[in-house]
Amino acid sequence: MLNCVIVDDEPLAREGIASYVGEVDFLNLVQTCENPVELIKLLDEHQIDLIFLDIQMPKMNGIDFLKIIQNPPMVIITTAFPSYALESFQLNVLDYLLKPITFDRFFKAARKAKDYHQLVRRSLSADHGQADQEADYFFIKCGSKYEKVLLNDILYIQGMQNYVTIYTHKGKFMTLLYLKNLEQSLDSNLFIRVHKSYIVSIHKIEGIEGNEIFIGSFRIPMSRNYREQVIGQVVSKKLWDKIRFS
Numbered sequence: 001m002l003n004c005v006i007v008d009d010e011p012l013a014r015e016g017i018a019s020y021v022g023e024v025d026f027l028n029l030v031q032t033c034e035n036p037v038e039l040i041k042l043l044d045e046h047q048i049d050l051i052f053l054d055i056q057m058p059k060m061n062g063i064d065f066l067k068i069i070q071n072p073p074m075v076i077i078t079t080a081f082p083s084y085a086l087e088s089f090q091l092n093v094l095d096y097l098l099k100p101i102t103f104d105r106f107f108k109a110a111r112k113a114k115d116y117h118q119l120v121r122r123s124l125s126a127d128h129g130q131a132d133q134e135a136d137y138f139f140i141k142c143g144s145k146y147e148k149v150l151l152n153d154i155l156y157i158q159g160m161q162n163y164v165t166i167y168t169h170k171g172k173f174m175t176l177l178y179l180k181n182l183e184q185s186l187d188s189n190l191f192i193r194v195h196k197s198y199i200v201s202i203h204k205i206e207g208i209e210g211n212e213i214f215i216g217s218f219r220i221p222m223s224r225n226y227r228e229q230v231i232g233q234v235v236s237k238k239l240w241d242k243i244r245f246s
Contacts, residue, residue, distance in 0.1 A: 002110075002117060003047055006032040007039050007062070008054040008078065013099065017052050017078060020106045026114050036065035044180060045196045045225060048073045050113050055079040055088075066091040071181070074116060076109050138185075140166070140175040147173050151190065155215050156200040157182065167218070194222045194230050202234055 004027050008014045014032045021029045030046050033039045035057045042048065053075050055062040062077065063084060077088050080099040088096055094116060095109040137150045153168040159179025166173045183191070183199055193199050198220050200213055207214040208230070211222045222230060 001026055001028050002049040002113060003028050003030050004050040004052065005030050005039065005042060005048050006052045007034075007036060007057070008032075008052075009034050009057040010054075013054065013078070017101070017106070020101075020103055021052075023103065024107065024110050027110060036060045036062065039065070040069070043069075043073075047183070047193070049117060050074045050076065052076050052078050053093075055081060055084050063087060063091070066093070074113050076113065140173060140177070142173050142175055147175075149173060151187075154191075154201050155204050155218065156198060156220050157191075159197045159199075192226075192230060192233060194220060194226050196223065196225075198222075205234060208235065 006014050006017050021027045037059050053062045075093045077093050077096045085096045139146050139148055155167045158165045164177045164179050191199050192202055204215045213220040213222050
């Protein structure tokens with residue numbers, strides 16, 4: 001399943017693409033945005049795999065967005081203007097759709113995104129397997145020192161602008177790193193995003209009450225945007241209640 005977002009300043013255009021997304025079983029629409037400024041905030045809060053991006057928009061156009069964003073997700077351009085095609089492909093967009101967009105053309109572009117996504121994942125899995133079968137640690141730079149961090153020691157991680165602080169059994173480590181980039185490198189079966197500024201170790205969670213997660217003496221905030229995913233992944237599969245025993 002590819003998590004996608006639609007960015008277009010025209011409501012009818014957003015609705016049209018959203019209806020196409022709803023017809024494709026491997027696409028999941030996370031949100032729609034009116035401009036790239038909204039998109040930048042969204043990318044900090046959610047794992048997005050694919051962007052359907054218009055070009056001519058107020059505040060910031062799609063080309064300018066592609067020039068400033070680092071390590072963007074896959075991008076499919078959706079525009080009424082053919083003149084930006086060459087520049088777009090030079091910025092590594094996956095496909096270029098001209099409005100009005102037919103469903104057949106949309107589906108072809110979506111399949112291209114799916115195939116590319118699977119290819120990248122298989123490549124990364126192969127590389128990781130050859131480099132380190134267990135991959136149970138990593139190194140970060142703290143000041144002038146390189147610190148080894150064991151995955152099993154991590155309690156939770158807090159992001160603060162372009163820094164992260166990793167809290168472990170042995171203490172905490174601060175390094176120059178974006179939380180989103182670290183999240184992409186962690187196993188989603190072991191770690192989960194619970195807030196725009198926090199990632200926690202699933203197996204270290206001792207309890208959840210309201211919008212707080214308990215890990216030892218720590219209380220980590222859980223935002224409403226992530227609550228449903230956290231409850232579904234962490235609690236529901238392991239919940240024993242009277243329904244299971246009726």
